[in-house]
Amino acid sequence: MFNGSYLHTVDAKGRINIPARLRRNLSPEANDSFMMTRGTNACIDLYPLDEWAKTEKELGALNLYNPKAARFVRLTLQYAVDDKMDSQSRILIPQNLLQYAKIDKEILIVGMLRKIELWNPAIYDEYKDEGDESYEQLAATVMAG
Numbered sequence: 001m002f003n004g005s006y007l008h009t010v011d012a013k014g015r016i017n018i019p020a021r022l023r024r025n026l027s028p029e030a031n032d033s034f035m036m037t038r039g040t041n042a043c044i045d046l047y048p049l050d051e052w053a054k055t056e057k058e059l060g061a062l063n064l065y066n067p068k069a070a071r072f073v074r075l076t077l078q079y080a081v082d083d084k085m086d087s088q089s090r091i092l093i094p095q096n097l098l099q100y101a102k103i104d105k106e107i108l109i110v111g112m113l114r115k116i117e118l119w120n121p122a123i124y125d126e127y128k129d130e131g132d133e134s135y136e137q138l139a140a141t142v143m144a145g
Contacts, residue, residue: 002111015090037080044097044118051114
């Protein structure tokens with residue numbers, strides 16, 4: 001499971017370095033490879049390949065005759081692309097995904113359990129501060145049994 005946040009930069013070719021603390025949580029089945037696609041917020045979702053297989057299974061179980069389900073699957077898979085870490089633990093983020101998430105030079109890498117999210121740091125700060133509930137109120141609502 002992935003957690004923590006890391007501020008990094010995107011190089012001129014669109015590559016980012018996967019932090020060592022996150023790499024340690026990659027399973028051998030992932031084969032140092034990731035599938036990335038647009039996130040449901042203004043971010044990029046980065047799945048280790050073995051976790052992406054579970055997500056694909058979930059997507060495949062949706063009723064594609066339901067227009068909303070079909071649209072969601074299309075919009076998710078339209079942006080999906082895989083990449084394998086190079087010898088310096090970098091992956092290449094496609095330009096269209098960087099544009100979608102409005103990521104230029106700085107990137108915030110956030111562990112999100114079974115996936116990693118890539119954010120524009122300023123957009124993430126706005127996201128963190130939106131809503132009228134405090135962290136404590138949100139926790140009480142979400143974690144209530």
